[in-house]
Amino acid sequence: MDEVIERLRGGLVVSCQAYGGEPMNDAETMTRVAQAVVAGGAVAVRAQGPGHLRRMRAELDVPLVGLWKDGHDDVFITPTLEHAAAVAEAGAEVVALDGTDRCRPDGLDLAETIRRLRERHPVLVMADVSTFEEGVLAAEAGADLVGTTLSGYTAYTVKTPGPDLDLVERLAGALSVPIVAEGRYHTPDQAAEALERGAHCVVVGTAITHPATITSWFAAALETGDRRAT
Numbered sequence: 236m237d238e239v240i241e242r243l244r245g246g247l248v249v250s251c252q253a254y255g256g257e258p259m260n261d262a263e264t265m266t267r268v269a270q271a272v273v274a275g276g277a278v279a280v281r282a283q284g285p286g287h288l289r290r291m292r293a294e295l296d297v298p299l300v301g302l303w304k305d306g307h308d309d310v311f312i313t314p315t316l317e318h319a320a321a322v323a324e325a326g327a328e329v330v331a332l333d334g335t336d337r338c339r340p341d342g343l344d345l346a347e348t349i350r351r352l353r354e355r356h357p358v359l360v361m362a363d364v365s366t367f368e369e370g371v372l373a374a375e376a377g378a379d380l381v382g383t384t385l386s387g388y389t390a391y392t393v394k395t396p397g398p399d400l401d402l403v404e405r406l407a408g409a410l411s412v413p414i415v416a417e418g419r420y421h422t423p424d425q426a427a428e429a430l431e432r433g434a435h436c437v438v439v440g441t442a443i444t445h446p447a448t449i450t451s452w453f454a455a456a457l458e459t460g461d462r463r464a465t
């Protein structure tokens with residue numbers, strides 16, 4: 236498993252996810268997207284749901300960072316031990332789960348979730364956190380990697396337009412586990428800066444794999460028309 240951490244070092248992990256009833260939300264399409272990002276240089280793929288993960292595991296050679304989203308509010312990223320076990324059984328080498336210290340739906344705390352998951356599966360655990368304090372607690376709870384994924388997505392954090400690079404730098408300065416920079420990395424420069432500020436690797440999702448959002452950025456810029464002569 237140390238080998239997986241080494242494969243991630245200094246690299247780009249691309250999150251290949253579609254949501255709800257979106258047209259690209261099927262295992263076949265997301266697996267093709269994942270193959271395309273690997274061809275472009277992604278060292279690993281982050282993906283959602285046992286069905287997508289199983290398909291990707293059969294067709295990709297890179298490590299999979301797997302999660303299972305359930306719900307939208309509070310704890311929704313791989314919320315319970317059973318979700319985590321299903322992600323591991325689908326073939327993910329790294330199980331990404333909510334690493335905040337909020338109550339989990341199955342009543343287990345993070346340390347117990349990680350301990351019981353490891354009893355069942357030889358996986359790495361990535362704790363998705365939203366604050367520095369959560370990152371410290373997640374490392375103490377046994378997480379192998381700590382990601383800034385949830386900064387801006389909890390009730391007590393602010394969603395800045397860009398990534399939370401300060402959180403990356405603080406966590407990297409304080410913890411010995413690898414820090415994964417994730418959340419609103421929209422440009423290559425931002426991703427490179429995360430590595431300079433101590434990240435072990437960077438996860439980019441929307442800006443590479445979510446065409447509806449990328450298109451909306453361009454469409455909005457045309458609608459504003461600020462640059463057009465009046």
Ligand SMILES: CC(=O)N[C@H](C=O)[C@@H](O)[C@H](O)[C@H](O)COP(=O)(O)O
Pocket residue numbers: 250252302312384385388417418419420438439440441442
């Ligand atoms: C908060 C949450 O639900 N994040 C999810 C976690 O897997 C995904 O929806 C994000 O796309 C992923 O974190 C990558 O981030 P971005 O798409 O900003 O590059």
